Amino acid sequence: MNLSEKFFRRERRSVPAARHFARAFLAEWGLAETERGADVLLCVSELATNALVHGVPPGRQFRLLLRCDGRTLRAEVHDSGGGVPHIGEGGVGDEGGRGLLLVSALADEWGVGERDFGKVVWAEFVTAHEGPASS
Secondary structure, three states, rough: EEEEEEEEEEOEEEEEEEEHHHHHHHHHOOOOOOHHHHHHHHHHHHHHHHHHHOOOOOOOEEEEEEEEOOOOOEEEEEOOOOOOOOOOOOOOOOOOHHHHHHHHHHHEEEEEEEEEOEEEEEEEEEEOOOOOOOO
16 A cells, blocks of 8 residues: 655645645546546645635644545545535635535545544545556
């Protein structure tokens, strides 16, 4: 099993930085240029954005953890904010409110877990991929 994690500051540029970090992880597994890889990257963006907007108090960070066992890739975003995220529907003119709706449509499974301080929101993707690209 391959595992990689990184902490990101509470700032807008952390979303593209998290996506870049995830792309490098996907490249190791030969998934970066696949449709499934694109799904993972979109979900990482949505989960990171939700953490920044709703879950990371000022002065804190969020953690992105990625792991792949060759068949399933799991992306987790850990934050120290309260509350339980839910799927919003967003109005016609709204710019946001659809992040978890996208995650639920693209991921094979997703959910929310508790932490001592805050929560972890995760998404899993079946990859049916045997291992790192260098294998």
